[in-house]
Amino acid sequence: GCGEKNETKENSSSEKFTFRIGAGHVVENITWTTAMEEYFVPTVTEKAKSLGYEIEWVKSYGGSVAKLGEALEAVEGGILDFTYVNYGFEPSTLKIHNIDFRVPFTCPDPEVVSKAAAGLFDKYPDEFSNAFQKYNQTSLGIGVTDNYCIYSTKPIESVEDLKGMKIGGGASYLYWLENTGATAVQSSLNDGYTSMQTGVYDAMICPLGSAYGMKLYEVAPYVILTDFGSKMAGSLTVNNDTLNGLPEDLKDVILETGAGYTEAEAKLTAEKYASDLEGLEKAGATIIQLSDAEKERWVEVIPNVVQSAVDEFNEAGYQTIEIYNAYWDELSKNGYDMVIDWELK
Amino acid sequence: MKAFMKIKTGYETFLSYYSSAGALLIAALMCVITFDVVARTFFNYSFQGTAEIVANSIVAIAFMQFAYCLAVGKHVRTTIIYDKANEKAKLYLDLFSYLIGFCVFVILIHPALEVFLAAVSSGEFEGEGALRIPTWPTKLAIFIGYVTLLIEYVIHILDTIFKIAGKNQEVKV
Amino acid sequence: MSTLQITVLSFLLLIILVAMGVHLGVSLLSCSIVGMILAVGNYDVAVNMVISTAYNSLKDYIFGVTPLFILMGLLANLSGASGSLYDSCHLLFRRLKGSLGYATVVANAIFAAVTGVSIASAAVFTKIAVPQMRKHGYEKKFSVGSVAGSSILGMLIPPSVLMILYGTASGTSIGHLFVAGVIPGIITTVVFMFTIWLTIKVKPDTVPNMDEAVQTMGRKERMSIILKPWPMILLILVSLGGIWLGYFTPTEAGGVAAFGALLLVIANKKFTPKGFLEVLRNAGVSTGSVMFLLITAQMYSRALAVSGAINLVEDFILSLHMPPMLVVIMFMIIFLVLGCVLDSTSIVLLCMPIMCPIIANYGYDLVWFGIISIIAIQIGIISPPFGMSVFTVKSALGDIGSTDGDDISVIDIFKGSMPYIAGMVVVLVICIAFPKVVLLAL
Numbered sequence: 003g004c005g006e007k008n009e010t011k012e013n014s015s016s017e018k019f020t021f022r023i024g025a026g027h028v029v030e031n032i033t034w035t036t037a038m039e040e041y042f043v044p045t046v047t048e049k050a051k052s053l054g055y056e057i058e059w060v061k062s063y064g065g066s067v068a069k070l071g072e073a074l075e076a077v078e079g080g081i082l083d084f085t086y087v088n089y090g091f092e093p094s095t096l097k098i099h100n101i102d103f104r105v106p107f108t109c110p111d112p113e114v115v116s117k118a119a120a121g122l123f124d125k126y127p128d129e130f131s132n133a134f135q136k137y138n139q140t141s142l143g144i145g146v147t148d149n150y151c152i153y154s155t156k157p158i159e160s161v162e163d164l165k166g167m168k169i170g171g172g173a174s175y176l177y178w179l180e181n182t183g184a185t186a187v188q189s190s191l192n193d194g195y196t197s198m199q200t201g202v203y204d205a206m207i208c209p210l211g212s213a214y215g216m217k218l219y220e221v222a223p224y225v226i227l228t229d230f231g232s233k234m235a236g237s238l239t240v241n242n243d244t245l246n247g248l249p250e251d252l253k254d255v256i257l258e259t260g261a262g263y264t265e266a267e268a269k270l271t272a273e274k275y276a277s278d279l280e281g282l283e284k285a286g287a288t289i290i291q292l293s294d295a296e297k298e299r300w301v302e303v304i305p306n307v308v309q310s311a312v313d314e315f316n317e318a319g320y321q322t323i324e325i326y327n328a329y330w331d332e333l334s335k336n337g338y339d340m341v342i343d344w345e346l347k
Numbered sequence: 348m349k350a351f352m353k354i355k356t357g358y359e360t361f362l363s364y365y366s367s368a369g370a371l372l373i374a375a376l377m378c379v380i381t382f383d384v385v386a387r388t389f390f391n392y393s394f395q396g397t398a399e400i401v402a403n404s405i406v407a408i409a410f411m412q413f414a415y416c417l418a419v420g421k422h423v424r425t426t427i428i429y430d431k432a433n434e435k436a437k438l439y440l441d442l443f444s445y446l447i448g449f450c451v452f453v454i455l456i457h458p459a460l461e462v463f464l465a466a467v468s469s470g471e472f473e474g475e476g477a478l479r480i481p482t483w484p485t486k487l488a489i490f491i492g493y494v495t496l497l498i499e500y501v502i503h504i505l506d507t508i509f510k511i512a513g514k515n516q517e518v519k520v
Numbered sequence: 521m522s523t524l525q526i527t528v529l530s531f532l533l534l535i536i537l538v539a540m541g542v543h544l545g546v547s548l549l550s551c552s553i554v555g556m557i558l559a560v561g562n563y564d565v566a567v568n569m570v571i572s573t574a575y576n577s578l579k580d581y582i583f584g585v586t587p588l589f590i591l592m593g594l595l596a597n598l599s600g601a602s603g604s605l606y607d608s609c610h611l612l613f614r615r616l617k618g619s620l621g622y623a624t625v626v627a628n629a630i631f632a633a634v635t636g637v638s639i640a641s642a643a644v645f646t647k648i649a650v651p652q653m654r655k656h657g658y659e660k661k662f663s664v665g666s667v668a669g670s671s672i673l674g675m676l677i678p679p680s681v682l683m684i685l686y687g688t689a690s691g692t693s694i695g696h697l698f699v700a701g702v703i704p705g706i707i708t709t710v711v712f713m714f715t716i717w718l719t720i721k722v723k724p725d726t727v728p729n730m731d732e733a734v735q736t737m738g739r740k741e742r743m744s745i746i747l748k749p750w751p752m753i754l755l756i757l758v759s760l761g762g763i764w765l766g767y768f769t770p771t772e773a774g775g776v777a778a779f780g781a782l783l784l785v786i787a788n789k790k791f792t793p794k795g796f797l798e799v800l801r802n803a804g805v806s807t808g809s810v811m812f813l814l815i816t817a818q819m820y821s822r823a824l825a826v827s828g829a830i831n832l833v834e835d836f837i838l839s840l841h842m843p844p845m846l847v848v849i850m851f852m853i854i855f856l857v858l859g860c861v862l863d864s865t866s867i868v869l870l871c872m873p874i875m876c877p878i879i880a881n882y883g884y885d886l887v888w889f890g891i892i893s894i895i896a897i898q899i900g901i902i903s904p905p906f907g908m909s910v911f912t913v914k915s916a917l918g919d920i921g922s923t924d925g926d927d928i929s930v931i932d933i934f935k936g937s938m939p940y941i942a943g944m945v946v947v948l949v950i951c952i953a954f955p956k957v958v959l960l961a962l
């Protein structure tokens with residue numbers, strides 16, 4: 003069974019546990035999973051060892067057990083003990099967790115966003131942390147994306163340039179294109195390369211680093227630094243039966259290491275962003291920085307997309323404005339002030 | 348026995364229509380995709396949702412074929428032992444194969460129904476905005492796929508049992 | 521239960537079920553349910569995982585490729601293009617002794633570019649090529665052997681159901697596999713032509729002397745027959761070229777190519793609503809049997825991953841400290857042995873979930889591994905005692921009746937196919953030794 007305790011040989015002193023860990027993403031190039039492999043797994047193993055436990059990991063990344071939209075369900079049932087749940091793939095089960103994706107032009111710094119997200123989880127435990135309990139799991143730590151930008155097949159200097167373009171991206175942030183005259187095409191990063199190569203769309207909204215890993219610049223050599231922001235994107239979760247079946251000291255190790263995941267993942271993401279930006283320049287991509295004035299013009303063109311999110315989440319029973327303001331306060335506390343005043347009501 | 352054959356023929360005729368309906372969806376996909384490519388190439392126009400339509404209907408198309416594939420013997424099986432067996436042993440091997448299939452789909456049928464009902468009652472969807480697609484139609488197609496398969500297995504099992512009984516009688520006479 | 525026990529138990533169960541003739545998909549399904557229950561220790565969870573896999577495993581744009589390319593192949597055949605293709609190739613090789621043999625290989629290679637399954641090639645060319653060769657006095661083993669042998673090209677040259685299955689099982693891009701299959705496919709075609717040349721050199725009386733009727737044909741008439749299949753060639757160039765140039769996704773290429781083949785049917789005045797519906801229904805049934813395998817294979821590979829079996833086998837093979845290339849060669853030998861008793865689809869579905877992670881771990885390219893595996897596995901369709909293509913040729917012969925009364929046995933077909941096995945081994949060695957051959961086009 004999950005997190006099962008293996009009967010150990012009499013002469014062996016260490017107690018042995020087997021954990022199944024997996025995710026829809028591969029480990030390479032995706033910081034959420036990289037942090038699981040490079041931080042969470044070795045740290046838990048190490049700390050457990052010092053307490054006299056031996057941990058064996060059965061690993062299944064890249065969707066070999068659960069695809070991107072199946073992570074929550076896989077841990078709920080106990081097929082996996084640990085996974086990374088992307089909020090974007092759970093629009094009907096983890097609704098409010100997607101609030102950050104609905105706002106363009108937020109904080110570009112993953113480490114700040116990560117701290118603010120953790121603060122938000124602390125302040126609104128019922129809405130955020132406890133929402134996972136309904137699915138028989140516990141959110142241990144939070145993962146963030148790096149700064150969203152646009153990879154494009156042609157230069158984009160102003161919001162007018164978007165007119166007539168077909169632009170791909172995840173459903174939860176295609177709202178940012180409303181009224182710009184661009185056609186939104188729902189798509190995932192996995193399809194980005196071929197879709198832009200074949201002309202299914204001309205540009206794609208995506209996190210700079212993940213897209214760099216998939217060599218999107220080969221087909222879309224213009225990288226527009228729009229500073230849509232780094233987003234709180236998902237949780238590292240553990241199955242509750244697994245967690246509660248562990249000896250107290252080992253359970254503490256899991257909780258403690260899981261909480262540390264938030265910081266470790268953000269640090270990794272920030273480092274990767276810097277090196278990927280350098281890599282892009284070396285690869286000969288044309289990098290275009292969108293000016294603050296142009297960002298404000300963009301906001302004037304699109305409808306109040308955050309207000310529409312507020313209305314939608316209110317209808318689902320959340321105190322949405324309060325939560326948004328609390329999140330932005332958290333960002334501010336950690337050193338980032340929102341550039342755009344969304345005037346929510 | 349006659350009544351059974353009538354039911355068998357009737358049901359398999361129904362399956363052939365049901366699978367043909369799925370096959371027509373393939374032609375529809377062909378048209379949608381060609382239309383999309385032509386519009387994109389010559390009119391610089393892009394449809395939203397072609398990929399979603401294809402992805403979701405593929406599952407439905409597949410599940411609409413399974414029972415008919417079984418009826419006409421198109422599911423892949425290895426015949427290495429089967430080919431060496433005599434007529435009677437062949438019937439027993441068939442019976443064994445059908446019983447395994449029956450057991451598997453008996454197990455799956457109830458959870459598949461629950462998953463479908465849950466999708467209906469919670470109004471579950473995928474994607475957002477204009478491309479919000481409800482999940483229940485695909486889940487219904489899957490459930491029907493299991494039900495039709497299960498019934499066809501029952502028919503195959505009875506059919507094989509009748510054949511075995513008939514063979515035994517022949518021997519006695 | 522330990523991982524090892526679960527693995528051994530569910531694998532044994534799988535082998536028993538498959539051998540007893542339980543449908544391959546049902547066997548995979550049963551073993552994934554049993555394996556999941558043993559690994560997770562909870563019946564409901566295991567069954568729900570299987571249910572979820574059924575919903576999620578096919579729900580991807582790329583799987584549109586399967587029914588569309590199947591439909592394209594059936595429509596191309598309905599249009600009569602395969603017959604005119606064969607006549608065209610016959611005339612192209614008219615100056616060579618054994619021209620109908622070369623024509624069989626080359627027409628098969630071109631037809632392979634519109635069909636995704638080898639048994640389709642075998643069935644179609646048994647009906648077109650065998651009667652012609654028998655009429656002109658080609659030896660019977662040579663005639664049926666060339667059809668069965670060159671039907672291998674059906675799944676080696678894209679589109680290929682085997683590549684779709686491999687892509688799914690290994691998580692490799694189906695588009696990349698399609699592109700990578702072209703050059704090895706062409707090499708195989710050339711090697712097969714050389715095989716025929718060598719056969720005729722060694723035993724000159726297997727084929728008659730050159731065909732008089734063809735030699736005396738007028739130039740104008742000849743050109744019109746040679747050029748007749750041009751629309752089909754165009755269709756192939758557009759669809760495969762489109763994928764290669766990145767203008768189409770494989771699914772789009774399938775849709776456009778199927779539509780083009782439909783136009784071809786209409787242009788050749790072969791369109792009837794009844795005939796079209798029949799083709800659609802055949803496409804539906806073929807799609808159904810492939811998709812059933814795609815779904816159940818993913819369940820099986822998930823069960824393997826959940827139970828930890830994949831890690832277990834991987835650790836074991838790594839612990840042997842063999843040179844990676846030796847492991848690759850060992851896998852190829854496993855394919856050849858399995859090919860004697862199992863069909864190609866089963867081999868891909870049973871082996872890839874275990875082998876691919878190991879190969880990836882060594883740092884090999886999974887597209888390359890996929891192509892060399894398909895070459896090795898495809899040898900199985902003509903190797904005795906169980907050879908899918910050989911049986912197909914035999915049953916298609918029954919449909920047309922023997923031309924001159926002598927009965928062609930399964931043994932004859934196996935014997936006639938032997939030279940092509942040798943040819944395939946040569947191609948396999950080339951592709952293993954020079955991975956560039958496979959990866960050049962990417």
Ligand code: NA
Nearest residue numbers: 632674677679
């Ligand atoms: Na092919």
Ligand code: NA
Nearest residue numbers: 859900903906
């Ligand atoms: Na064989």
